[in-house]
Structure formats: structure tokens, C-alpha cells
Amino acid sequence: xxxxxxxxxxxxxxxxxxxxxxxxxxxxxxxxxxxxxxxxxxxxxxxxxxxxxxxxxxxxxxxxxxxxxxxxxxxxxxxxxxxxxxxxxxxxxxxxxxxxxxxxxxxxxxxxxxxxxxxxxxxxxxxxxxxxxxxxxxxxxxxxxxxxxxxxxxxxxxxxxxxxxxxxxxxxxx
Amino acid sequence: xxxxxxxxxxxxxxxxxxxxxxxxxxxxxxxxxxxxxxxxxxxxxxxxxxxxxxxxxxxxxxxxxxxxxxxxxxxxxxxxxxxxxxxxxxxxxxxxxxxxxxxxxxxxxxxxxxxxxxxxxxxxxxxxxxxxxxxxxxxxxxxxxxxxxxxxxxxxxxxxxxxxxxxxxxxxxxxxxxxxxxxxxxxxxxxxxxxxxxxxxxxxxxxxxxxxxxxxxxxxxxxxxxxxxxxxxxxxxxxxxxxxxxxxxxxxxxxxxxxxxxxxxxxxxxxxxxxxxxxxxxxxxxxxxxxxxxxxxxxxxxxxxxxxxxxxxxxxxxxxxxxxxxxxxxxxxxxxxxxxxxxxxxxxxxxxxxxxxxxxxxxxxxxxxxxxxxxxxxxxxxxxxxxxxxxxxxxxxxxxxxxxxxxxxxxxxxxxxxxxxxxxxxxxxxxxxxxxxxxxxxxxxxxxxxxxxxxx
Numbered sequence: 170x171x172x173x174x175x176x177x178x179x180x181x182x183x184x185x186x187x188x189x190x191x192x193x194x195x196x197x198x199x200x201x202x203x204x205x206x207x208x209x210x211x212x213x214x215x216x217x218x219x220x221x222x223x224x225x226x227x228x229x230x231x232x233x234x235x236x237x238x239x240x241x242x243x244x245x246x247x248x249x250x251x252x253x254x255x256x257x258x259x260x261x262x263x264x265x266x267x268x269x270x271x272x273x274x275x276x277x278x279x280x281x282x283x284x285x286x287x288x289x290x291x292x293x294x295x296x297x298x299x300x301x302x303x304x305x306x307x308x309x310x311x312x313x314x315x316x317x318x319x320x321x322x323x324x325x326x327x328x329x330x331x332x333x334x335x336x337x338x339x340x341x342x343x
Numbered sequence: 344x345x346x347x348x349x350x351x352x353x354x355x356x357x358x359x360x361x362x363x364x365x366x367x368x369x370x371x372x373x374x375x376x377x378x379x380x381x382x383x384x385x386x387x388x389x390x391x392x393x394x395x396x397x398x399x400x401x402x403x404x405x406x407x408x409x410x411x412x413x414x415x416x417x418x419x420x421x422x423x424x425x426x427x428x429x430x431x432x433x434x435x436x437x438x439x440x441x442x443x444x445x446x447x448x449x450x451x452x453x454x455x456x457x458x459x460x461x462x463x464x465x466x467x468x469x470x471x472x473x474x475x476x477x478x479x480x481x482x483x484x485x486x487x488x489x490x491x492x493x494x495x496x497x498x499x500x501x502x503x504x505x506x507x508x509x510x511x512x513x514x515x516x517x518x519x520x521x522x523x524x525x526x527x528x529x530x531x532x533x534x535x536x537x538x539x540x541x542x543x544x545x546x547x548x549x550x551x552x553x554x555x556x557x558x559x560x561x562x563x564x565x566x567x568x569x570x571x572x573x574x575x576x577x578x579x580x581x582x583x584x585x586x587x588x589x590x591x592x593x594x595x596x597x598x599x600x601x602x603x604x605x606x607x608x609x610x611x612x613x614x615x616x617x618x619x620x621x622x623x624x625x626x627x628x629x630x631x632x633x634x635x636x637x638x639x640x641x642x643x644x645x646x647x648x649x650x651x652x653x654x655x656x657x658x659x660x661x662x663x664x665x666x667x668x669x670x671x672x673x674x675x676x677x678x679x680x681x682x683x684x685x686x687x688x689x690x691x692x693x694x695x696x697x698x699x700x701x702x703x704x705x706x707x708x709x710x711x712x713x714x715x716x717x718x719x720x721x722x723x724x725x726x727x728x729x730x731x732x733x734x735x736x737x738x739x740x741x742x743x744x745x746x747x748x749x750x751x752x753x754x755x756x757x758x759x760x761x762x763x764x765x766x767x768x769x770x771x772x773x774x775x776x777x778x779x780x781x782x783x784x785x786x787x788x789x790x791x792x793x794x795x796x797x798x799x
Contacts, residue, residue, distance in 0.1 A: 202555075221567065240498050243498060263499065293550055293552075299552075304533035309362040
């Protein structure tokens with residue numbers, strides 16, 4: 170037997186209303202697949218907001234520290250250079266000249282670190298097979314996924330009846 | 344759903360549905376290219392190959408094959424470098440800064456503008472690379488543990504800042520562009536019928552699912568990347584300008600350079616976006632998405648940044664006199680009236696005077712006028728860099744070493760060649776990649792689509 174039942178919609182507003190009415194009947198929604206971000210859906214489904222922005226900050230902070238330590242080592246500690254006789258005994262004396270690279274390296278690591286985390290969290294990598302339930306969910310259709318495991322107390326017919334009330338264009342199993 | 348004022352002009356014209364947007368944008372990818380595409384593509388490839396030949400000749404013989412001499416030791420190479428970096432600034436500006444300002448009109452143009460950015464930055468990075476002479480030593484610009492000698496690279500030097508700025512800018516723009524492309528590749532993947540294209544787009548789309556949490560992450564990543572890319576855009580061209588501004592050469596040694604270069608970069612970048620998109624909308628039949636309104640918005644940015652550049656030119660001129668430094672004053676007098684007067688006045692005409700025509704609504708909403716004026720800006724901005732670099736160098740402190748710069752066929756070949764490579768890459772992009780951001784356009788259809796606006 171297939172694991173999940175899907176209801177397919179051709180409009181985002183109909184789908185959001187459908188999701189609300191399904192949830193009000195105490196049926197759990199596992200996921201929703203859509204061709205573009207549907208705003209407000211996360212509140213209906215009760216999905217927590219992502220913490221990717223925090224990871225970007227942490228990657229950036231690490232990079233900033235590394236850049237400053239690196240430049241301190243290269244230019245102050247290991248091989249100080251006499252540039253126009255300007256003092257370079259301590260990091261702070263040369264700090265203004267180190268700001269551009271500190272900034273660039275911070276942005277570099279924050280952006281790439283966050284992008285990598287994003288790929289890992291979404292499980293998206295080159296060569297991964299398509300995992301959306303219906304090919305038209307990347308075109309103009311929206312699918313609500315109802316997992317049988319999560320709704321073991323409800324019979325298939327009841328789930329289908331509830332889904333049917335929400336005006337889907339199609340109900341299918343996969 | 345976001346509501347929009349009824350008097351605001353629609354951004355998507357005609358009776359479009361979600362499916363119609365997919366059809367329209369996928370058509371160039373799924374269909375066969377017309378003969379114009381093949382003609383332009385063959386031409387670009389020929390020019391590109393000529394350029395590659397000249398580059399290989401330079402690498403083989405050394406940069407003595409260029410027209411450089413001991414006085415003018417930076418000329419077309421650095422001119423082209425700065426010109427291409429400048430062109431590369433509009434893409435990230437459109438996608439990042441306009442995203443932060445929630446400008447919906449960016450959505451029809453951001454994808455191709457970002458592609459343009461990436462290709463332009465590749466062209467830019469080529470020039471410092473081949474100017475090193477021994478390009479196989481290019482990795483020496485990175486701070487590697489010194490088995491090569493006993494010195495680290497100089498972190499106080501703007502040239503090294505440039506290495507970090509350009510490589511960060513390139514790779515962050517690439518990631519930003521690609522993350523936006525993934526859902527659209529998934530759309531093409533799910534529509535593909537031929538096994539080869541199905542497989543190719545399956546690999547390119549990274550197995551994108553489009554579930555609710557993935558879209559939340561997508562939006563968050565786009566927003567944070569935009570937040571990171573915005574200061575990055577400004578920093579990159581500021582750092583490029585410091586290559587000149589931190590030197591002691593009269594004409595270069597000015598504090599106005601960073602803001603002046605950034606404004607100029609946005610100016611030239613938007614002009615190039617205008618040039619390319621006015622052709623692309625016709626060739627790819629995207630008139631409903633890239634509308635006259637989009638062209639008008641871009642023209643407004645061109646006239647604003649063009650005026651900023653104009654103010655910078657005049658301030659420079661005034662300060663060179665007001666400073667009382669005779670070398671500085673002479674550098675500017677020489678620019679306007681010396682042997683390179685024609686370059687200076689081409690720059691002034693194309694950058695300061697002609698863009699002012701965009702104050703007239705008739706001109707800025709005329710696509711033909713926009714196209715012609717955008718070409719003017721492209722030319723003018725090349726001359727700006729040429730004027731800054733060559734006129735400041737060619738009259739040295741000692742009159743006995745005064746000189747002129749004469750480009751050789753290699754200089755010309757490499758410059759034209761980069762234009763050829765750029766167009767080759769852009770044409771390939773327009774053929775195999777979704778040129779509009781499908782998912783973003785669909786998300787504004789109900790608020791900014793023509794048919795939906797009429798209904799409400």
C-alpha cells in the first residue's frame with residue numbers, strides 16, 4: 170500500500186483554504202508542494218521559521234576572526250614589512266588597511282557556509298532524483314500530502330472525503 | 344496576499360496564468376533556436392576564437408606584444424578590466440538591492456542580469472590574469488605557506504584587496520544566481536520529454552522538491568544573500584577604485600574615487616542590461632514580461648547614476664584647480680585639451696550629456712531611443728576608464744618620458760575577443776537556462792498581473 174494520499178490543486182488560495190479545512194478536521198498534513206513560495210502557508214501548517222540566517226551570522230563571525238588572526242600572523246607576527254615607515258608593531262596600528270579583506274572574507278564565508286547548509290538541509294545535491302509527488306507541482310499545481318502513518322486513526326475513505334470537500338482537481342496516492 | 348495600488352502599471356501584461364508563464368519561459372529552452380540565434384552565435388564564436396588566439400599569443404610571447412611602454416604601463420588591459428567589472432555590477436544590484444527594497448519589477452530582469460554579471464566578471468578577471476605575464480603563477484596572489492620564498496602577499500595593498508574582492512564577488516554572485524535557478528531547473532526537468540535533457544536538468548536541479556519548508560529556506564537564503572551582496576557590490580568597485588586612488592599619480596590620487604566608481608559601475612551595468620534585454624525580449628518573445636515599464640525604470644536609474652557621474656567629473660575638475668596643486672591641475676587640463684582630448688570629450692558626451700535625454704518621458708519610454716542611448720553609455724564608460732588610466736600616465740613627471748599609447752592588434756583582439764566570449768556565454772545561457780525567474784514571477788502574478796489587476 171502506498172504511504173501517502175495527495176490532493177492536487179490548481180490555485181494557491183484554494184489550496185491554503187483547503188489546508189485550513191483539512192487541519193480543522195483533525196487530519197495531519199505532512200507537507201505541501203508548490204511551484205513558488207506561498208506566503209502565510211507556514212502559519213497555517215505551523216512550520217517553524219528556518220534558522221539559516223543564524224548560521225550565516227556564525228559563519229561570518231568565524232571568518233572575521235580567522236581573517237584578523239591570519240593578517241595579524243602574516244603582517245605583524247611572522248614577517249612585518251616596512252611600508253613607508255608606518256608603524257606596524259601591533260594589529261590595531263595596521264587595522265584600517267586590513268578592513269577590506271576582513272569584510273570580503275566575512276561575506277565569502279557567510280554566503281558559502283549558508284548556501285552549503287541550505288543544500289544539506291534541503292537534501293539538494295547534483296544528481297539527486299526528483300522527489301516532488303507530481304510533475305506539475307513545479308509548474309502550476311499545488312499538492313497537499315497526507316501521510317497514512319501520521320493519521321493511523323482515520324480511515325482512507327474519511328481522508329478522501331475530507332480532501333474531496335476542499336475542491337481539488339485530483340486526488341492520488343503514491 | 345500582497346495588494347498593490349490599482350494605478351500602478353501591471354508588470355506582467357496579457358492574460359497570463361501560472362501555466363502560461365511556464366510555457367512562455369520554457370519555450371526558448373524546449374524549442375529550436377531560430378536562424379538569428381545561429382547567426383549571432385556563429386559571429387560571437389568567431390570573435391571569441393580570435394580573442395582566444397590573441398590571449399594565447401600574449402601568453403606565449405609575453406606582454407611585450409601589447410602596446411604598453413615604460414610610461415604608459417597600464418592601458419587597455421586595466422581599462423577593460425574595470426569596464427567589465429563595472430558592467431558586472433548591475434546584476435547583483437538588481438537582484439540584491441532591489442530585493443531588499445521589495446521592488447517587484449526586478450523579477451523579470453534579475454536572472455539575465457545576474458548571468459550577465461557572472462560572465463562580465465569572468466571577462467574582467469581574465470585581464471589581471473594575463474597581465475601578470477606568467478599566468479601559470481597566478482596562484483601566487485593567494486596567501487600560501489611560503490615554500491616559494493620568504494614573503495607573504497601584502498595585505499596592505501589594494502591590488503590584493505582586489506583579489507579578495509573580485510573572487511568573493513564572483514563566487515557569491517554565482518551561488519546567488521544558482522540558488523535562484525534550482526527551482527526553475529526543476530520546472531524544466533519535470534516537463535522534459537527527451538531522456539538527455541531530462542537527465543541534464545535533473546542533475547542541474549539538485550533534486551529540488553518545492554515543499555513548504557524548502558521554500559521557507561529558499562526565501563530566507565535569498566534575503567540573507569541579498570543582505571550580504573548589497574555591501575559587497577559597493578565594496579568591490581570601491582576597492583577597484585583604490586587601485587588608483589591610493590597611488591600618488593596626479594589624476595588618480597583622489598578621495599572621490601570610490602563613490603564615483605560605484606555610481607559609474609551601476610550606470611554602465613544598467614546600460615548593458617538595457618542593451619541585452621531589449622534584444623532578448625524581442626528574440627525570445629518575452630514582451631509581456633520585460634515591458635516598456637521595465638525599460639523606463641532602468642532608464643531612470645541610468646539618468647540618476649549618469650548625473651552622479653557627471654557631478655563627480657565636474658567636482659574632480661574643480662578640485663584640481665582649487666587644490667592649488669599644479670601637477671593635479673595640469674593632469675586635468677591635459678585630459679580636456681591635451682592629445683587625448685577626443686577621448687575625454689567622448690566620455691563627457693556619452694556619459695554626461697546624452698543620458699540627460701532620459702528626463703523626457705517620450706525618450707525614456709521609447710525602446711529604440713533606450714537601446715541607442717544604452718550603447719552610448721557602454722562606449723562612454725569604456726572611455727572613462729581609458730581617460731583615467733592613460734591620460735594620467737602618458738604625461739609623466741619628467742617631460743622627457745612623455746609618451747602616447749598605441750594599441751597593437753593583440754590589444755584590440757583581446758578586447759573584442761572578450762566581447763565575443765561574453766556574447767557566446769550569454770547566448771548559450773538564453774538557449775539552455777530559464778531566462779526569467781519563473782517562481783518569482785508566479786509569486787507576483789496575482790498582485791501585479793494585468794488580468795488580475797483588472798478583475799479587482
